[in-house]
Structures are given as C-alpha cells and as structure tokens.
Amino acid sequence: MVDNLLEFSRLGKTEIHLITVNISQLIQQVREQLQPELVGRSLHWEIEPLATVEADPVLLRLVLQNLLSNAVKYTRNNTEAVIKIGRVEQEQEVIFFVKDNGAGFDMKYCDRLFSIFQRLHPQEEFPGTGVGLATVRRIIHRHGGRIWAEGAINQGATFLLFAAET
Template sequence: RTPTVEEVRALASWVTQTTSGEVFSTNHLASFYEPANAFAQTASGLLALSVAHIRPSVVLWFRPEVIETISWGGDPRKEATHPELSGRIHPRKSFETWRETVRQQATPWLRSEIDTAAELRSALLGIVLRKSEELASLSSDLKVTNQSLERTNKELEAFSYSVSHDLRAPLRHIAGYAEILKEVSEGKLDEADRKFVDTIIESCEYAGKLVDNLLAFSQMGRAALTLIPVNMNLLMSEVRQEVGVEAEGRDVVWQIGEMPLVEADVMMLKLAVRNLLSNALKYSRSRPQTVIEVQCVIDRSEAVFSIRDNGVGFDMRYQDKLFGVFQRLHRWEDYEGTGIGLANVRRIVERHGGRAWAEGAVDHGATFYFTLPLAETSAARA
C-alpha cells in the first residue's frame, strides 16, 4: 500500500527540494513533513533516494505505521514533589505502571538497507550517465546525417532545375522540326507516316509538360514562403471558378462548407487547392453526376481540410504511391497527367508545417486531406 498518486507527487517534490543528502531515511516522516499526518497509517517510514539532478527523479520506499505501547514505572510526565517547608525534592510516591501509545512511527531502517539504497543510486546514476552519453552521440550523428540530407536535397533540387531547364530547348526543337516536316510533306506522306509524325509531336508536348512540372516541383522547394492570413472561403471560390472550364457540359454538384482563415503563402496554397479540385473533377468525369464536397474542421491550432469526390477512387494498398513524383495509379490513356501534381501538393503543405494524405476505395471515390496552421484570429476563436 502507498499514499495516493497526488500525495506521492507532492512528497517527491518535497524530497527533491528539501533533502540535501543523496539518501534520506526516517521512521517518523510526519516530524519532517507535516502533510504526512494524513497518510501516517500507510507511510510513517520513508527511504528516498534522488536519481538525477537535471530532471529530478526520486525512488521512494514506504513503511506503514507501527503502533507501539511503552510501559513506564509511573507517569514520566508527572513532576516530582518539593514541599515548600523543607525545600527538598522528594521522589514520586507512586510507581504504578503507566502505559503510553506511540503512533505515526514505523520500524526503523537498518544501516544495511540504507547502504543498499545508496548502492542502487550509484548504479542508476551510472545507467543514466551512460544513456546520456549515448543520446549525445546519437544526437551528434543525427545532426551530421541531417546536414548531409539537406546538402543532398539541395543538390538534387539544383540538378532537377538544371536538367528540366536544359531539356526545354531540345524538346521545342524536336516538336518544331516535326511540325515543319508535317507541313512540307503535306500530300507526300501516307497515313502511317503522318501518324508517326503526329506521335512525335504529341510525345514532345507531353515531355514538355513533364519538364515544366518537374521545374515547378524543383522551384517549390527553393522559393521563399510569404506567409499571410488567407481567407479560405475566398480562395476556394476563386479556384472553383478557375477549374470550372473542366466541368463545362457536365452535371457537377459542389458542396463547400465554411472555411477559416489560415496562415499560408497564398500563391502556393492556390496551386495545391487547384490541383486537388482539378483531380476531383478529372477522376469523376465518368459519373452521370459529379459530387465534390469540400469541408474543414478545426483541430486545436490547425485546420483539417477534406476534398471528397464520387469518382473512380483508388486501391488503398497503393496509397503511398499517390504523392510520389511521376507516380500514377491510373493509365495515362484514361486520365491525362504527369504524376507530379500530388507531389507538389504534399511539398507545399509540408513546407507550411502541415500534412497531406488520402483515403479511397476502387469505384467508390476518394478523399484527400491536408492540414494548415490557423491564422491567429481564427485560432483565438477556436
């Protein structure tokens, strides 16, 4: 049996603040610590040792109250008599047995028990010291690893930027010469030859989009963020109008809930939202009626956004591939795209200190989530 959790915490705090020795022991705790009167039956005796100094920790052993009856030859509290006439002190006239009940004391701790506690403390301190050294070494290794990763990421971004930039001109030349060949050979090429030339032109256009998106993806990691309070109601409305051309001639139902103010780079955030809404339209175009639901819930200091569609969905076994560069879960022939859009979404969201993930099921639609920090005014209302 021990005192309550609250009582033990208060006692541990008193031990670390009051006792100066490495090991503290007493069989009468209430004489040192007045609140111990409340739990004397459970813990009248205490053996305590401090384990650490930076983050104080203590180990406590308790001993219960042992009620002891002491017999005296007469009441020891009764004063001896001294008659005024003689001026002499006379012994007690009665030595009748007098008994006293002693409470709030425990069996005294033996010297061997105190020494054993001290040895345990030394062993624990040794373990703490060794673990501290291991953590310091690990921290140093992690610092070196992080620096190496940062350097590697910068080199990769620079490489991606250089490659994508240098590839644009050759691709334009190939497409341009193919167009010239098609024009000057009008009427001279048979159907198969014309198809070859058209394939060259289409492939160059697609490769050009890949290069442009790769360049944009590289710039996402290099561009500085300009964080301002962003009205998500207004931003969602603007992006919905921008992607509206993709919904022309279709039955599309938009369900957009109330949005908060967030702290973000408005241009980057707009790009991420545009990609998500465009994907929702793209992958639901086979439905007689497209339903896109955009909602937001507040979770402490961040906003959790969700964009749900009733499209073709995806297999959750491959969800990790969704946000990878050039990763696609559907054929390009069925759904156009370069496979960089969602990678851009995740990079933008993570640069804002948020998270991005998705849930879905084949032929049952998909829901994409992302979080952003709330602007101070919204956080105060939450």
C-alpha cells in the same frame, strides 16, 4: 512534363511569404478557373464555410488547383459527380478535406499517390504528369502541415490536410 518537373524543383527553394489567407475565397477563384472543364457535366459542389490560415497565397492556390482539378478529372465518368470541401476538428487540429465520388484508388497503393511520376490510373483514362500530388505534398510540408488520402476503387477519394488555423 518538363515544366512541371522544373516547377516541382523550384518549390523546394521558393521563399514562403506567410499572410492570412481566406481559403473560401481561393476555392471560389479556382472553381471559376475550372468552369471550362465543367461544360456539359452534372457536377454538384458542397462547400462548407472555411477558416483563414497563415499561408503563402500563391502556393496555397497551387495546392487547391491541384486538388480541385483532380477531383473534377476523376469524377468525369460519373453521371452525377459530387465534390465536397470542408473541415473537421480532431484533437485540437483543424483538418481540411476535398472529397469526391470519382474513380478512387486502392488504399494498398496510397503511399505512391504523393510520389513524383507515380500514377494509379492509366494515362489514357485520366491524363496527367504524376507531379500534381507530389507538388501538393511539398507545399503542405513546407508550411509545416501534412496531407494524406483515403479512397476506394470506384468509390471516390478524400484528400485531407492539416494546417494551423488563424
């Protein structure tokens, strides 16, 4: 937890190096990293073709690692887990999303999701430090974007983020 807290603190000071990043390639790399967690599971990925964005590739990878590993973690009790990754266009904005059919959450606590050390599920059920989504929010905000979530208990969660498309 101390390491996660130090990393979270450094994110506020780390210089951002913007380059054109292919999100689809980063997602594939993160999925490969997650393979050991998927052994013996029935998990279906639905991934739409995604665009490129101007972003820091190291920081964007950290965002995707957190979002995808959470989706994997919170669907582990599902017989048939599904994780969808895609994009929607709304009012001249491109919004990327990661959606799962996992444990979900009560929307009345949604504001706590992105706060450091705030957890909506017991540690025994879903281990974690409570730093991941706060890290994601910090990175997205530093890139000039925004992130929010939608969900329902036992009906999954969707994390949506806005980023400027190149």
